[in-house]
Amino acid sequence: MNSLPQNARTVIIGGGVIGCSIAYHLAREGRKDIVVLERSKLTSGTTWHAAGLVRRLRPSATLTKLINYSIDLYKELEVETGQGTGWTQTGSLSIATNEDRLTTLKRQVSLGRAFGLEAEIVDRKQVEELWPLLRTDDVIGAVHSPVDGRVNPSDVALALSKGARARGVQFFEETRVTGLQKKGYRISGVEVGDHVIEADEVVIACGLWSREVAQMADANMPLYACEHFYMLTKPVPEVQALGKGVHLPTLNDQDAFLYARDDVEGLLVGCFEPHAKGLPMEKLPADFSFDLLGEDWDHFMPMMENALHRIPALEKAEVRMLLNGPESFTLDSQFMMGESPEVPGLFLMGGMNSTGIALAGGAGMAMAQWIIAGEPTMELNEADIRRFGPEMNVLGALEARIPEVLGRHYDIAYPGLSMHTARGQRRSPIHSGTSAAGAKFLTRGGWERPEYYAADTVDAPLTFGEPPWREQVGREVEACRSGAAILDQSAFGKIMVQGPDATDFLNRVCAAEMKVAPGRIVYSQILNMRGGIESDITVQRHGAETYMLIVGAGEVTRDLIRLRSAKADFQVELTDVTSGYAIMGLAGAQARAVLQKASSDTLPDLNRFQFAPVEVGLARGWAGRLSYTGEDGFELYFPADMAMAAYEALVAAGAAHAGLTASGSLRIESGFRAWGHEMSPGVTPYEAGTEAFLGWNSDFTGNEALSALRNTPPKRRIVSMLFDDPDAIPIHDEPIWRNGRVVGQITSSAWSYLFNRSVALAMVEAPLDELACNDIVDGFEVEIACARYAAKASLKPAKTAFRNRT
Missing domain, CATH: 2.40.30.110 (Aminomethyltransferase beta-barrel domains)
Incomplete structure (x- = not known):
């Protein structure tokens, strides 16, 4: 205990592969005075029992980039540190037993080509040559990626720690963190028993225990553990016959929920079983370290039957052990990283969703750069922890959803794919109305959002081709064009900005001019110092000192962080009022007529991007003249308790319904950009084609960077x-x-x-x-x-x- 320092620039909690990677990359970037605390020994926890598979081709650009970096790093670490990583380029083989699986694999091949990665589509005969142990009569095709491979997870972590130590990082094993300290809202120190290490920043990367450690600082880290199984056999003659040093490609049989590789002349066969077992943390002993959970053959047996079908040699193989190791997952199957929304200076990474070894190098690099720069330096939207608000860290939702996340790890990524568990967490004030109208809901960020209105197709199979609801969505699109269609947009975030400095504050934060008359709506973007787009919003001026920001669904947390970080000495108050108001789009050529019919008062004559009070049925709210569909229409805003009254009046006046699929079609036809798609922190307004909305007269964040690009x-x-x-x-x-x-x-x-x-x-x-x-x-x-x-x-x-x- 006496050897622990009194203070440090950065304290990293967790000595697994993720914590070691963050420490290594911080030190490599020149950061000094770094301390890593590990409750047991380095590589304990999830790292030591990971299967070590590293596959380049992934369903997203971000994951592919991070894993490509990891592979290059793992090849180089042994040269740098003298510590081997066990990197072996075996290649991988992903087989398909149905057309949609083959389409999924081909899509990944195509995505890889955007980054110069080549993989080949192979037929059944080639599959048999690459994996002679396989039964292939039901295989219709496969993808062979020769550049994939595997590592020894513990060796990777040790190599990273050795490289970090060589750059001055201090590691302390058998050192359990017992508390976190804050000064004001910011992290300030780490408690280890009676000892306190004062720190400028703290990083939590302790796997299974991350959620509980984050709670020590009242920070949210919505993770939950599941049991994860793979089987090891004793030597198998068919594997021994390959010859010493010869390896099979890593096998993925995702239709059977299986992965496999050769292992010490035998086989390793693992699964992502459809009915996974959640693991409450209280079931783990306090000293759980290089430990495993009990074998559960009854649970594994359906997967064993799949494995026996695919690899007949297993029928005569002798089982060495059924490994059952706990692992943490997230609500949406993407890992999380970034600065805590609740506690500045506290950085969080976890929920690697069984891709921790493959991602560790790239994700550690990205996290280190984020810590040093104060914001992401690459596109990390899908992993950004700010996608989760505090309402997502509900234990009941985690207990329900996370086993499904593991069980659907190998799902075919159809358009419209949605989780089944933990549904109904956040519902619009008009949810009962849209539900009764036949809405088929998607869940996004905890919100139930109407996708389209054809409840009879809810159970229709998803497809890469023409969906069964195409004609219905066509009717919704037509209603948005020539009729009047309600679009439930209540999931949009709403942030009130109030105070004597509200205008000056927003002119600093927003890239458009905010000094407009009350009753005006301004479309704007929030930029970073590099001129990249952090958010796109509409801003309503309600009075001399009052504005309301309408932000993207699921973006409230990240936008509030940016607003609060810019507050400084401005006299303003920021209030999240998302749950207090409903928003209904009313799109179409008949929108004004239907709105007038639903109102007992004369509607104001609004120009585009103006708003004014309205009465609709028994409700009082306000209407703005704008529409995200590109068609004529309004956005209607009502207090949550009056929303159903307004909705019912609009329906009675002849309004139809339209969902996200219809509005998305119209948005893209109209060329409207969407944040997270066309716009992101690495995209400037010049690249997005939105430079016309910039207000050059104000000193907005990013002005200097964009000015340098103005004539280029x-x-x-x-x-x-x-x-x-x-x-x-x-x-x-x-x-x-x-x-x-x-x-x-x-x-x-x-x-x-x-x-x-x-x-x-x-x-x-x-x-x-x-x-x-x-x-x-x-x-x-x-x-x-x-x-x-x-x-x-x-x-x-x-x-x-x-x-x-x-």
């Missing part, structure tokens, strides 16, 4: 794309080819009922000169599941550019 053409731009072939159905991230090279990726896509084919928005880097000089440019090809489809592009919205070219 951007190197990439968002464009609208229309496909030639109605059978082309992109989803997201598909690579775009032109003249034999990848020039961009799809950012959003939808079925267009205007053109009767898919329409998309995309970020492209070429040919920008040709796009700037022509309304439409042909010659693009978009790769969807290894097939290329011709498309045309324009800097203008699709519904404007392509209307006369179809």
